[in-house]
Structure formats: C-alpha cells, structure tokens
Amino acid sequence: EVQLVQSGAEVKKPGESLKISCKGSEYSFTSYWIGWVRQMPGKGLEWMGIIYPGDSDTTYSPSFQGQVTISVDKSISTAYLQWSSLKASDTAMYYCARPATRYCSGGSCYPNWYFDLWGRGTLVTVSS
Amino acid sequence: QSALTQPPSASGSPGQSVTISCTGTSSDVGGYNYVSWYQQYPGKAPKLMIYEVYKRPSGVPDRFSGSKSGNTASLTVSGLQAEDEADYYCSSYTGSNNFRYVFGTGTKVTVL
Numbered sequence: 683e684v685q686l687v688q689s690g691a692e693v694k695k696p697g698e699s700l701k702i703s704c705k706g707s708e709y710s711f712t713s714y715w716i717g718w719v720r721q722m723p724g725k726g727l728e729w730m731g732i733i734y735p736g737d738s739d740t741t742y743s744p745s746f747q748g749q750v751t752i753s754v755d756k757s758i759s760t761a762y763l764q765w766s767s768l769k770a771s772d773t774a775m776y777y778c779a780r781p782a783t784r785y786c787s788g789g790s791c792y793p794n795w796y797f798d799l800w801g802r803g804t805l806v807t808v809s810s
Numbered sequence: 811q812s813a814l815t816q817p818p819s820a821s822g823s824p825g826q827s828v829t830i831s832c833t834g835t836s837s838d839v840g841g842y843n844y845v846s847w848y849q850q851y852p853g854k855a856p857k858l859m860i861y862e863v864y865k866r867p868s869g870v871p872d873r874f875s876g877s878k879s880g881n882t883a884s885l886t887v888s889g890l891q892a893e894d895e896a897d898y899y900c901s902s903y904t905g906s907n908n909f910r911y912v913f914g915t916g917t918k919v920t921v922l
Contacts, residue, residue, distance in 0.1 A: 717911070719856075726813065727848070727856065727899050729911040741910060744811070777855055795903035795911065796846035796861040803855055 686801035701764035704778030711759035715793040722774040814914035821920040832883040832900030840881035844903035
C-alpha cells in the first residue's frame with residue numbers, strides 16, 4: 683500500500699533538539715516532493731515547507747524559515763523535520779504530505795499544488 | 811502571506827446542501843486554478859476531497875463539488891449526511907514571496 687509512515691509522538695523540554703521522520707512506502711520516493719504541515723492544538727493547517735528527494739531542493743514558508751530544517755535521506759526513502767531548540771509554541775501535530783507529481787522532465791519531477799497522500803501525523807509536545 | 815479566509819462554521823440538516831466559501835487574493839485563489847479542499851475528522855489526517863477547483867479524486871462522492879469565481883472558491887456538499895460532519899480546509903497555490911501553498915482558516919461543518 684502506498685503510504686507515508688511517520689515517527690511516533692514525542693515529549694520534549696524547551697531548548698531540546700528533535701528530528702521527526704516520514705518514510706515513503708510502496709512508491710518511487712524520488713519522484714515525488716514531500717511537504718510538512720503544522721496543526722497547533724485546536725487550530726488550522728499551516729504549510730511549513732517542501733523538499734524534493736531527488737536533489738534535496740527545499741522551499742520554506744517564510745513563517746518557518748530559520749525555525750526548522752527539512753531534509754531527506756533518499757537511500758531509506760525518508761524525509762525529516764528537525765528543530766535545534768524547541769519552544770513551547772512548537773507543540774503541535776506535524777503531518778507530512780505528498781503532492782501529486784505534475785510532470786517529470788530532465789531527471790527532475792515537479793509537484794502539483796495539492797496533497798493527495800498524508801501521513802497520520804506526529805504529535806510533538808514541548809513542556810517543562 | 812495570510813491564510814485564506816473561510817467562515818468558522820456552517821451547518822445543514824441531513825439531505826440539505828451546505829456551501830463553504832474560501833476567499834483569497836489575485837496572488838492565490840484568483841490567479842490560479844489550483845484550489846483544493848480537504849476534509850478532516852478530529853484526530854485524523856486531512857483527506858483530499860477536491861483539487862484544481864472542481865476535480866474529485868477517485869472515491870470521493872459526487873455530493874462534493876467545487877467552483878471558483880474571482881478571488882473566492884466554494885465547496886458545496888449536497889445531500890448532507892451525518893458522516894460529512896468534519897472540518898474542511900481550502901488550499902491554493904500562491905505565487906507570492908516564493909510561497910507555494912496556503913491553507914484556509916478552516917470551517918466546521920455540523921449536520922443538524
């Protein structure tokens with residue numbers, strides 16, 4: 683089954699670092715971009731950024747630029763979202779999501795502008 | 811980049827129709843036919859319901875339909891069923907400030 687499998691819930695203290703993961707399963711991982719979406723408790727969806735596993739090309743939302751790092755290890759079909767110093771305000775559910783591929787050309791693939799595959803989410807709780 | 815504007819809530823009785831609006835700008839909703847809609851149940855991941863303004867993924871009931879006029883997109887759920895009670899989010903491609911995606915503020919649909 684084609685799916686995105688996210689790592690488990692995390693409980694951290696302010697100032698700690700964290701790296702959560704999203705593993706693509708049963709599809710060509712390097713042919714699809716992977717995005718990250720934040721949902722704070724009781725709030726809406728916020729797009730954080732997106733990465734292309736083929737060459738690690740990454741775009742961040744200005745709201746999250748410098749606050750998080752998105753990376754990928756294509757050898758194990760896994761994307762990551764990491765923090766160097768967590769804050770209580772980072773408490774949220776984090777989803778990885780895959781946009782459909784619009785087309786591939788010259789060895790690169792380009793995303794469509796909707797997410798048709800979602801992970802189940804990773805709940806991150808930051809509390810002292 | 812501000813979130814797209816949706817009404818906080820909408821409701822209807824079983825069998826009725828409900829329409830949710832999603833208002834953006836000419837840099838997002840109005841400028842591109844890349845509006846999508848997602849359904850989210852409490853504690854669950856969002857699910858794609860409509861993409862590219864009006865297209866339905868396989869498996870989505872045809873009770874769900876999308877449209878757009880100017881800077882406002884709409885999702886209509888016809889023949890409301892109890893299972894349609896959920897949060898709905900619109901989203902659009904945006905060409906401003908190297909943004910790519912922007913979500914709406916979300917609408918809670920209640921089936922009375």
